[in-house]
Amino acid sequence: MKSSVRLRLGTVLGDCAASASRLLGKGSGASIRGQILTRVEPxxxxxxxxxxxxxxxxxxxxxxxxxxxxxxxxxxxxxxxxxxxxxxxxxxxxxxxxxxxxxxxxxxxxxxxxxxxxxxxxxxxxxxxxxxxxxxxxxxxxxxxxxxxxxxxxxxxxxxxxxxxxxxxxxxxxxxxxxxxxxxxxxxxxxxxxxxxxxxxxxxxxxxxxxxxxxxxxxxxxxxxxxxxxxxxxxxxxxxxxxxxxxxxxxxxxxxxxxxxxxxxxxxxxxxxxxxxxxxxxxxxxxxxxxxxxxxxxxxxxxxxxxxxxxxAGRFATAKIGSSQARLILAKNPAGWAEALPIAQSEPVVLAIDSVAADGKDVSWLWDVPYERLAGRHVICTGPRAQDLAVRLSYAGVEHEIIPDLLTAVDWCSRAKPTWENVPAPRPCEGQIIDVIATYTPFQKLLKLGGLR
Amino acid sequence: MNKIVVCYQSLLGLYGDRGNAMVLRSRLAARGFDAEIVEVEPGDEVPADGLVYLLGGGEDAAQISAVRMLKEDGNIFRAVDSGAVLFAVCAGYQIVGNTFTVGDDDQVIDGLGLLDVDTRRGPERAVGEILTHWDSPTGDYLITGFENHGGFTELGKGAKAFAQVEVGIGNRADGTEGAISRTNPKIIGTYPHGPVLVRNPQLADYLLELALGVELDELPSEELDELRRQRVAAVRR
CATH class of the missing domain: 3.40.1190.10 (Mur-like, catalytic domain)
Structure with missing residues (x-):
């Protein structure tokens, strides 16, 4: 392997930045380490x-x-x-x-x-x-x-x-x-x-x-x-x-x-x-x-x-979020959602949508996802674009509610009573795992909430 | 049966454009009109008896194929001649015009010639939330959407702007957005996705009223109102 003083120096400095990033709870630090390393040794x-x-x-x-x-x-x-x-x-x-x-x-x-x-x-x-x-x-x-x-x-x-x-x-x-x-x-x-x-x-x-x-x-x-x-x-x-x-x-x-x-x-x-x-x-x-x-x-x-x-990298991991168990599924685009929907079988199922750069800023793609497959199920819409999803689900004929806050939406077991008459009471929650399908940004937030990163 | 015709979903459906068809069908059904979505794919004959024809977003190669096939088929021309509504979004808007360009070398392609507009590559790509004002039959109506186009569109004498831009680029950063044919006001082109008829139900109803020639009852929806509030607030922030 080619080596250089700059490469070694960049690694040391990058490590420091990565540690700082982790301490600040900003993620694994992989990206900042690489950025500093590349700054020192292009x-x-x-x-x-x-x-x-x-x-x-x-x-x-x-x-x-x-x-x-x-x-x-x-x-x-x-x-x-x-x-x-x-x-x-x-x-x-x-x-x-x-x-x-x-x-x-x-x-x-x-x-x-x-x-x-x-x-x-x-x-x-x-x-x-x-x-x-x-x-x-x-x-x-x-x-x-x-x-x-x-x-x-x-x-x-x-x-x-x-x-x-x-x-x-x-x-x-x-x-x-x-x-x-x-x-x-x-x-x-x-x-x-x-x-x-x-x-x-x-x-x-x-x-x-x-x-x-x-x-x-x-x-x-x-x-x-x-x-x-x-x-x-x-x-x-x-x-x-x-x-x-x-x-x-x-x-x-x-x-x-x-x-x-x-x-x-x-x-x-x-x-x-x-x-x-x-x-x-x-x-x-x-x-x-x-x-x-x-x-x-x-x-x-x-x-x-x-x-x-x-x-x-946390995909399909089961995490304890609040007092609930959630299985975290990542879906970033229509092809990914088409594969993820059949995997998510829980009742209810939580769908989390955001639209910052890493998710794609245009959520028109919601209309390319076959959410009609969720008909008969109960969906909790969450994330900053929950309203867009809710409208999509209405047109798809899927029963849903909006809980904008991610933690509240996923922490099903902490809720006093179910929103729907025909959904079993959330307590006791032992053994029940809620499936959550999320776009990139809420997925990363959920990993953090679940202590997985 | 009222047909909502989606022209070449696999070519011009890149940005959730089928959502526009779902909205139209659903809003017809809510008023007691039988309606079906006809997704026409390449190789299929385009129905000549549709109520509304929709063209959506797509890539360069898809635009060229779509124009060629729509011309060969010919039924879309017959349909608009006999009073159908043609609503074209983004790449679809470009291809209903006189000409548009594709590729790195800006090859000029003849469009369908149904709307007097010409599209050329713009100085920069227009990408982002857009907010415009549409002078609707009941007054000023905000149109919210997401534009994503590299072409800048210039209106000829035979077309007038569909809306005025508050935030975003629109046709070519000249304050106008979209176009309506002066000779046949049932032909409308516009840039925003969203899909645009999802976020702007009054525009969806306007298209249906144009096509049916009747006035439709309102369909109040707190959920849609809230979506509009959120999107307008986000773009004005």
């Missing part, structure tokens, strides 16, 4: 990556969980001390530098990487493996064109050429397939992706993509051929898609999600028995497993490691 990101074997993970949704799963898989194989990772979701240049400077000796780095940092990661980190999960609408006040991010990945891979990473990509997402098209080597995963509202047009030529409504594991070969079932026995998987104009198509997949299991390249199915819930995380696990195996970790070892992951 090439910290590059220097700290140099000489390590890097496995990177990016995409709109699932980055943090997939990074945790992948890091756990590699740790199971190589040992804890061999692996450094950015566990807290700080995934910009600062956050990555911050995580790396805390462990200068670990030879392997498993790094969650923001979509905007992928190009630099390819250039400076020279990752062995790079996982591309998905692209969907997210924070449109900041990222106006979903495609422009995919384009930056594509360009970086083209420039890296044979030096570039093996890309483990989600074959169900046309933008991912297009972004990874120029990688020198790819491993495709057929995920159980359900969100397809951001992939109507071919990212390559702009023509309308054609999808096959029958679930098929992948297109056999060639764009001119009709879409038909693959010869592998596995029958589930996402919908096949292709462009009738330029021929971009869903590639044949080596790994896939079939029911509750992961399909391996030899066709064998394994049940990962994850501790993180939902189909979406099964897809994340399939990508993490493919990445770990590509890196040389045996599948049983990787799965053993992945099973140890319970609450990546």
């Amino acid at each position: 090439r910290a990101f590059e220097y700290l990556l140099d000489g390590r074997q890097v496995l990177a993970v990016s995409g709109t949704n699932g980055k943090t969980t997939t990074t945790h799963l992948l890091a756990a898989a590699v740790r199971e194989d190589r040992g804890d001390k061999e692996v450094v990772t950015n566990t807290d979701g700080a995934n910009l240049h600062y956050g990555i530098a911050s995580a790396l400077c805390k462990d200068l000796s670990a030879p392997v780095a498993v790094l969650e990487t923001d979509e905007r940092v992928v190009s630099d990661m390819i250039k400076f980190g020279k990752p062995a493996v790079l996982v591309f999960l998905n692209f969907s609408r997210d924070q449109l006040d900041r990222h106006h064109e979903i495609k422009s991010l995919a384009k930056s990945w594509r360009t970086a891979l083209e420039q890296a050429g044979a030096e570039g990473p093996v890309v483990v990509g989600n074959a169900a997402d046309p933008l991912v397939v297009w972004a990874a098209e120029l990688a020198h080597s790819t491993v495709w995963v057929d995920t159980a992706t359900k969100w397809n509202e951001d992939s109507a047009l071919c990212p390559n030529c702009g023509a309308m993509l054609v999808t096959d409504t029958q679930a098929v594991p992948g297109l056999r070969s060639g764009a001119a051929e009709p879409v038909q079932p693959n010869t592998t026995p596995a029958t589930a998987g996402s919908t096949a898609w292709r462009c009738p104009n330029c021929g971009l198509h869903k590639p044949e997949t080596e790994y896939g999600v079939v029911g509750n299991e992961i399909r391996l390249p030899d066709g064998q199915l394994v049940d990962p028995k994850l501790q993180v819930p939902g189909y979406f995380n099964l897809s994340n696990a399939a990508c993490a497993l493919a990445a770990a195996a590509t890196y040389g970790v045996d599948v049983p070892v990787a799965i053993r490691g992945m099973r140890k992951v319970t609450a990546p």
Whole structure:
């Protein structure tokens, strides 16, 4: 690893700032440490990556969980001390530098990487493996064109050429397939992706993509051929898609999600028995497993490691908030909400919405989330944009109430009596866990309220 | 059955635009009118007998595809000729105009030509909460929304501004927002999302009254009033 006096000095100063940040209760301090480090040594990101074997993970949704799963898989194989990772979701240049400077000796780095940092990661980190999960609408006040991010990945891979990473990509997402098209080597995963509202047009030529409504594991070969079932026995998987104009198509997949299991390249199915819930995380696990195996970790070892992951950066953690138990679920955009809603089964369920920069300032996206699925349930709307959510729920025909204060909304057990006649009394609360789905900012506040950060 | 036609949700539905359709259908139903939302996707024929046609927000490539398909289909032109309301938001507003530009090289694309406006790339992207004043049939009405557009829109002689800007950029930082056709006042374009008909129920009812040719009863909602109070207060802060 390249080193410099400035790098060491920056690390010391950054550590001091991080400690101060934690003492002040402002968070983990990862970001401020990285910012100061980078101020002192502008090439910290590059220097700290140099000489390590890097496995990177990016995409709109699932980055943090997939990074945790992948890091756990590699740790199971190589040992804890061999692996450094950015566990807290700080995934910009600062956050990555911050995580790396805390462990200068670990030879392997498993790094969650923001979509905007992928190009630099390819250039400076020279990752062995790079996982591309998905692209969907997210924070449109900041990222106006979903495609422009995919384009930056594509360009970086083209420039890296044979030096570039093996890309483990989600074959169900046309933008991912297009972004990874120029990688020198790819491993495709057929995920159980359900969100397809951001992939109507071919990212390559702009023509309308054609999808096959029958679930098929992948297109056999060639764009001119009709879409038909693959010869592998596995029958589930996402919908096949292709462009009738330029021929971009869903590639044949080596790994896939079939029911509750992961399909391996030899066709064998394994049940990962994850501790993180939902189909979406099964897809994340399939990508993490493919990445770990590509890196040389045996599948049983990787799965053993992945099973140890319970609450990546607080996602799906159960926290004691006030006198209530709450399971904290993060959902940042319509695709994430579509995956989160089926996971949240409690009665009532709390939904927390904010609209500062990290959440996206425009909450129009509430109308792209299928809240109609909550019909018949009781919803507590909270957070600064609770009123917007309440109106959305009214139009969806979902019974709800507004409790603006986050703590009051979540601390169900402290309430004297239920608001609705047909909801069981909140006491005794033992054993009852309230599911809370929150956008980024209220999620972080809840972690703090629950003593998880 | 009254049809609320959403033109190409998968292309022009980037900012929760389907919410506008849900609001119209729901407000019709509340007054006892049968109504359905028809989500037209690329490849489907656009119904010629819709009550209201909605075009929403989308990216450059989607705008080009949508214009091409709407022209090939032709039914949207027949529908507005026979009295349907066309309400176009953001990218949809741009494509109902004469021309708009896309891409890094500002390629000029012909729009549907239903509204006498032309859109070119602006000096900076307009992003943020917007507040405008609409001269509604019952007087000044605040329109609250969230604008997010890179194009600046100039009105021709055949169009007049839909509203006057209090906070935000609007058409091109000239104090105006949106456009109404002078030859067919049932064609309206505007920039705000929110969705705009969610936050501004009186505008939703105005569109329905235009389309039906009848006056509708009021639908008081404390929840919507509170939402409007909050958004107006937030943008004026």
